[in-house]
Amino acid sequence: MGISVIVMVCSAVLIHLLKASYTTGTVWVIGFFVNLILTAGSTMGMQLFLERYFQKHGEDGETGFEAWVEQWNKVQRMTRVVLAAFLLLAFCLFLVRDPDAGVVSLQNYAPNYLLFATVFLQYRVCRWVQDRWRKERVRRYVEQIRENSRTEKEEALAQALKIERESMEKVSRSDKLRMDLITNVSHDLKTPLTSVVGYLELLKKEELGDTAKDYLDVISRRVDKLKEMIESLFSLAKVSSGNVELEQEKLSMNRLIGQIFADMDDQIRKSGLKYIQWLCEEDTQIVTDHRYLYRICQNLMENTLKYSAKGTHVFVKTCVTAEDQVKLEITNTANYLMNFRKEDIVERFARGDAARTTEGNGLGLAIVSTYAEALGGTFDLRIDCDQFKAILLLPRGKLPAEL
Structure with missing residues (x-):
């Protein structure tokens, strides 16, 4: 409401300048202050318009960035159309400055020039506000993308770490179970294997034929190999578990x-x-x-x-x-x-x-x-x-x- 009042008052002042007979200096001084007020009004009005327009059309909604760009281009076209309309209005006022004569007046044209200058100046102000608003929205959009990306990466990393930790725990448990199994089996095999070795030694002392002795030697070598493997398994399991004292x-x-x-x-x-x-x-x-x-x-x-x-x-x-x-x-x-x-x-x-x-x-x-x-x-x-x-x-x- 306040912005509308400002625009109406400034417009009334400009129209008054067209009808009144002021000196050129007075016209430009009055025009300067009028444009200052209009600039403030245009700035606030354009910002308010952009906020409401893009809120209505969902700049951050499901339409996405492409739809936002399309709406922005539409705003630019609307701005150019408004510029053309005001220029046409200013030109018409220039032609009919003296409504009683109905012809081009030969008096002071400073108010008409001021009108054209005001239109171009306010257009540039609106474009400046639009550019600043657009840059701010793009910056926010990029930050939002980065934040979303960072959040997604952090969530993915946390999930990966969780999976890795669970996998390592499973592997650790599996290794421990395997080592326990090897240790227990190795320990359980040692006792009967020792008995086998003892009986083999007793058999070697008996009077046996050559064939039986050959078989006995083969059995002894295989038993020694098995004994060596069991001892290696037991030692490996013990060292792998960390339960070892170094001398x-x-x-x-x-x-x-x-x-x-x-x-x-x-x-x-x-x-x-x-x-x-x-x-x-x-x-x-x-x-x-x-x-x-x-x-x-x-x-x-x-x-x-x-x-x-x-x-x-x-x-x-x-x-x-x-x-x-x-x-x-x-x-x-x-x-x-x-x-x-x-x-x-x-x-x-x-x-x-x-x-x-x-x-x-x-x-x-x-x-x-x-x-x-x-x-x-x-x-x-x-x-x-x-x-x-x-x-x-x-x-x-x-x-x-x-x-």
């Missing part, structure tokens, strides 16, 4: 390698493989558990004996890294196609030799990986065509008294 002591990696080569000398000689040792001259002393590290190195050596191509070289290398870690690398040439990943081969019971033409229970590298982690180290594999490289990294470590 920390100082030892040299180079000396340990020498000890293993001495212990496995007969197997190495019979293998037909040529082992080459590249042991560094630097100090390879570390603080770790001798039993677990010995088992790691022993398994890696046995792996080369089982899966290396006949007559090839096996390289055993030690060094100290820039991070002051002791590194052991064992490289061999495989006797089969290695079409597997590291993640697959270190799984329990996994074997790279799918044809199972060699002996093995699939626990060797799983034990290596699990034991290495228990010792605070890392185990990695590099496969390049038929080249198989096992890499063990162990920290130097310190005895509890040295900490």
